[in-house]
Amino acid sequence: MKVYVLGAGNWGTTLATVFAEKNQIVLWTNTTEEADQINKDRENRQFLPGIMLPDNISAEKKYNSRLNSDDILIVSVPSRKVHEICEEIKAQGYTQPIYVNVSKGVEHKSLKTIHEIVKDFIPKVHFANLSGPTIAREIAEGLPAKAVLASDDIELLFYLQKELANSRLFFEFSTDVKGIELAASLKGLIAIAIGIADGLGYKTNIFGLLMTKGLSEFYKLMKFFNVNPKTVYGIAGMGDLITTCLSENSRNRQFGKLLAQGLDVDSALQKVGMEVEGVSMAKTVMKLTRLNISLPLISFVVDTINGEADLRKDLEEVLLKMPV
Numbered sequence: 001m002k003v004y005v006l007g008a009g010n011w012g013t014t015l016a017t018v019f020a021e022k023n024q025i026v027l028w029t030n031t032t033e034e035a036d037q038i039n040k041d042r043e044n045r046q047f048l049p050g051i052m053l054p055d056n057i058s059a060e061k062k063y064n065s066r067l068n069s070d071d072i073l074i075v076s077v078p079s080r081k082v083h084e085i086c087e088e089i090k091a092q093g094y095t096q097p098i099y100v101n102v103s104k105g106v107e108h109k110s111l112k113t114i115h116e117i118v119k120d121f122i123p124k125v126h127f128a129n130l131s132g133p134t135i136a137r138e139i140a141e142g143l144p145a146k147a148v149l150a151s152d153d154i155e156l157l158f159y160l161q162k163e164l165a166n167s168r169l170f171f172e173f174s175t176d177v178k179g180i181e182l183a184a185s186l187k188g189l190i191a192i193a194i195g196i197a198d199g200l201g202y203k204t205n206i207f208g209l210l211m212t213k214g215l216s217e218f219y220k221l222m223k224f225f226n227v228n229p230k231t232v233y234g235i236a237g238m239g240d241l242i243t244t245c246l247s248e249n250s251r252n253r254q255f256g257k258l259l260a261q262g263l264d265v266d267s268a269l270q271k272v273g274m275e276v277e278g279v280s281m282a283k284t285v286m287k288l289t290r291l292n293i294s295l296p297l298i299s300f301v302v303d304t305i306n307g308e309a310d311l312r313k314d315l316e317e318v319l320l321k322m323p324v
Helices: 010-019 032-041 079-091 114-121 136-140 154-163 177-199 204-224 235-246 251-260 265-272 277-291 296-305 311-320
Strands: 002-006 024-029 057-061 072-075 098-101 126-131 145-150 169-174
Touching (some): 002 010, 010 072, 010 136, 079 114, 079 277, 114 126, 114 177, 126 154, 145 177, 145 235, 154 169, 169 177, 177 235, 177 251, 177 277, 251 277, 251 296, 296 311
Parallel strands (some): 002 024, 024 057, 072 098, 098 126, 145 169
Antiparallel strands (some): 126 145
């Protein structure tokens, strides 16, 4: 049995190092040149500089070798590329892969989560989602963390727990796949707001208000999608939200801070250098305001992204003059 990690970004490379503790890992890259650099230097200099990769990680261009039925495929790509990846997997003839999703996002037009998209393409897929308060750099540097493995296939959860066991990343189980995915997608919006406040020079008093207000709107959205409250207030919900808001390594927080410092959206994204899922999610969630769901903080984030907010005035309006 091998573990394949499709996507050699920050998180994909980190997970490769974690699961290499007990497994042979194949890190699938987009190009042969990228794979050659990683194999030669034993380091992903672009996305995870300073972390040396174990010898049992080998990088290769994606689909260069074939999956066996008991191999685990961990997919770590931006959510907007999931359709493309599913088409590629299907074209490779994989009809029942073990697919562990670590991407975050919701399809803009349909509001489908990733497991729904994947099952549309590959109906017999063995699907699980991994999510939680997991800042990649901390884990890559050897610090412990805990995440949630979610699947409606209990047998698959036990198989993954056994094969992916390691001394850094521990797991809880859930069968609320959609709830876990939605939580992972939505929390980035609040982290962008924290970054904006940070960039404006606010400190912990405002951060505390923001997280309280953010959690309130987070709960409203999750309730609309009929998500179990245990998921909302669990480690993949509130736990991940708080971690993403507090960590200065959070891409969403970094992006918000750059906007507050005067950068436009494209320049801020370029400076972060990695995918910021909260940007696309903000636009998706705003469709729900048509259904009379009051989301003033998230509306503020969207207005900021669109260049339509008076940052300091509007943020204080949302936090200080409206009920939390």
